[in-house]
Amino acid sequence: FYFYSASEDFNEEMLRGKRVIVTGASSGIGEQMAYHLARMEAHLLLTARTEARVQKVMERCLELGAASARYISGSMDSPTLPEQLLREAENTWGGLDMLILNHIGQSSVRFFDGDVEHVRQLMEINFISYVAMTTAALPMLKESEGSIVVVSSVAGRTGGPFIAPYSATKFALDGFFSSLRQELIMDKVNVSITLCILGYINTESAVRAVSHIIRSAPAPKDECALEIIRGAALRQREVLYPPLSIRATLLGRSIAPELLDSIVRSNFHRPNTTA
Numbered sequence: 001f002y003f004y005s006a007s008e009d010f011n012e013e014m015l016r017g018k019r020v021i022v023t024g025a026s027s028g029i030g031e032q033m034a035y036h037l038a039r040m041e042a043h044l045l046l047t048a049r050t051e052a053r054v055q056k057v058m059e060r061c062l063e064l065g066a067a068s069a070r071y072i073s074g075s076m077d078s079p080t081l082p083e084q085l086l087r088e089a090e091n092t093w094g095g096l097d098m099l100i101l102n103h104i105g106q107s108s109v110r111f112f113d114g115d116v117e118h119v120r121q122l123m124e125i126n127f128i129s130y131v132a133m134t135t136a137a138l139p140m141l142k143e144s145e146g147s148i149v150v151v152s153s154v155a156g157r158t159g160g161p162f163i164a165p166y167s168a169t170k171f172a173l174d175g176f177f178s179s180l181r182q183e184l185i186m187d188k189v190n191v192s193i194t195l196c197i198l199g200y201i202n203t204e205s206a207v208r209a210v211s212h213i214i215r216s217a218p219a220p221k222d223e224c225a226l227e228i229i230r231g232a233a234l235r236q237r238e239v240l241y242p243p244l245s246i247r248a249t250l251l252g253r254s255i256a257p258e259l260l261d262s263i264v265r266s267n268f269h270r271p272n273t274t275a
């Protein structure tokens, strides 16, 4: 293991000149990934719904040194956005090296209230659109021997209270992309899939959603973003961040699932039902 990892050291130059799509790039971890990639002199195509914000992120990327930067605004519940994004990549770059799937739809933190329509909609944004983006990108990624990065959560590996619809969409990503990885290997297609299992990160939306009901402190979003890019560049199958607490959680789940469940529950206060 020592020699394997020593020969595969990360170097920021690995990203220079690479053509990268980042979804959910207008805030949080997606925004931070865009800034790191810009510093590393990648070509960027950013997307999110709010045009003013994604445009601002694009401008900052140009200041930071991006080889080029552009954006397309739109919602991932639109079935045409994936095709539109990949057509833009093809037309402007003639190819694609890395697809970073990071966006999520809005979901509130509360007891499951039976809102099936919300689950359906969240599945569409957090899961189906990831499949659609991957489908549209695969021909170009096969040609470049590129990479797919799927941003998921520890809540996509084990259940926590008050996030049932969100957790379901993240479990779905693991099933789909782990299966697809097997097929790519069987087909001798050299496209890597990196699944990112993240814990609580200090993005504005996450802190707003849970700081009042969660006891633990969030990890920094800029370091999180860099760890994702590092794992992607090294074509790792998984990125765990923060590494120790995620490792402990996954190990706990595999050896003592009920104990782990009770530790997770004790991390949460009951949310205010009117919130």
Ligand SMILES: NC(=O)C1=CN([C@@H]2O[C@H](COP(=O)(O)OP(=O)(O)OC[C@H]3O[C@@H](n4cnc5c(N)ncnc54)[C@H](OP(=O)(O)O)[C@@H]3O)[C@@H](O)[C@H]2O)C=CC1
Pocket (backbone or CB within 6 Å): 023, 024, 025, 026, 027, 028, 029, 030, 047, 048, 049, 050, 051, 053, 074, 075, 076, 077, 101, 102, 103, 104, 105, 106, 125, 151, 152, 153, 154, 198, 199, 200, 201, 202, 203, 204, 205, 206
């Ligand atoms: N922060 C955390 O604690 C954790 C985060 N993660 C994962 O990290 C990733 C990023 O999370 P984080 O940075 O906190 O999230 P943010 O809320 O900061 O960012 C979400 C991004 O998705 C975009 N978005 C929202 N709705 C849509 C939509 N319908 N169509 C297209 N884009 C949309 C938002 O922009 P806009 O509103 O303009 O569309 C924004 O750019 C997610 O996959 C999340 O599951 C995993 C574990 C923990």
Ligand SMILES: CC(C)CCC[C@@H](C)[C@H]1CC[C@H]2[C@@H]3C(=O)C=C4C[C@@H](O)CC[C@]4(C)[C@H]3CC[C@]12C
Pocket (backbone or CB within 6 Å): 104, 106, 107, 109, 152, 153, 154, 155, 158, 159, 160, 163, 166, 198, 199, 200, 205, 206, 209, 210, 214, 216, 249, 264, 267
């Ligand atoms: C083992 C775990 C299930 C529980 C411990 C860690 C907890 C505190 C962490 C791990 C994953 C985190 C959530 C997450 O992944 C993303 C989002 C989406 C955002 O819109 C609102 C916040 C939310 C729900 C995070 C809330 C805090 C969670 C549950």
